[in-house]
Amino acid sequence: MDILDRTMYPTVPTRLLAGVVVPDTPIVTRAIEFAREHCEPYLFNHSMRSWLFSAAVACLKSSPHDAEVLAVSTLLHDIGLAPEFFGPLRFEVEGANAAREFARASGMQERQAQLIWDGVALNSTPSIGLHKEAEVALCTAGIGLDWGGFGYEMLSPSLIAAVLDAYPRLEMKQRFTHAVCRIVESRPETTYDNFARDFGERFVAGYKKPASAVDLLMNSPFKE
Structure with a gap:
């Protein structure tokens, strides 16, 4: 079931999660906990599935990317739906602002923080997001796969089943x-x-x- 080549992440520790190799760093752990704290269970599970699917798509496409940027942007892409982040802007932008602040507070570089902002803000606009930097495009692809089944046929039924078993749709x-x-x-x-x-x-x-x-x-x- 391990479909991801661990050499995709040569500079960061990894772990196997629902059949997908993902980065295992303090920033990623904090992003998971931040999402868990602020999202309803169904939305947290959606964020986790989207992250796993985005990592799987990256493997299939052999797409080099910043693993922490992809993780944070995908895990926090719907944070704007949480009441704590309601504001006068559309929810994707409120979420993007919150995710960028999370990245900055976690010590990420400004370029990384901006890519995270783009990934969150553009995740529901695939006609733009899919054509931006690899991190933004992969974020958009993973979210779209879980949300609307876009690209569903790219992944094996066994992998999809493993991800759904680990993080049910609720x-x-x-x-x-x-x-x-x-x-x-x-x-x-x-x-x-x-x-x-x-x-x-x-x-x-x-x-x-x-x-x-x-x-x-x-x-x-x-x-x-």
Whole structure:
């Protein structure tokens, strides 16, 4: 079941977790505990699965990357859904700000902290995230695989089963929907230009985007 070549991480200690070799460093341990502390169990499990899937995808693609950056960004990618990090910005940006502060407080370099910010902020925008640096692209790929099954066929059924056994989904579909709908109801202004709008239109009575992008362009205060 060990699909990851340990030589991918020649400079850091590793451990085997649900069939995937992952870095085993103090920063990664702190990120796991930070996610566990602030996320509901279903969301923590989603974050762990996303990290494991991102590491597995990195192996399959033989993609060099900073293992700690990938771990922190993936583990903390949904931290903005935790009530402690609610704010006036869309939840991905609130989460990205919190993850970057975590990275800085953990002694990571500014370049690493910025890559973590990008990974968290862009994880729900794969049309951008998948085309950025390896750490951001892998973060996006692992999250997308667990969230919507994107790239599901890349991994073996036995590996996926091992990850799900270690970190069960715990009604992820329903609970994630409820979490996003809470944001739509309480902070609708943060949802008009992102995927949360889809949940509002489907599940939240009375939700309506105030204007389309076309309206914004046509009503801008400039003469042709």
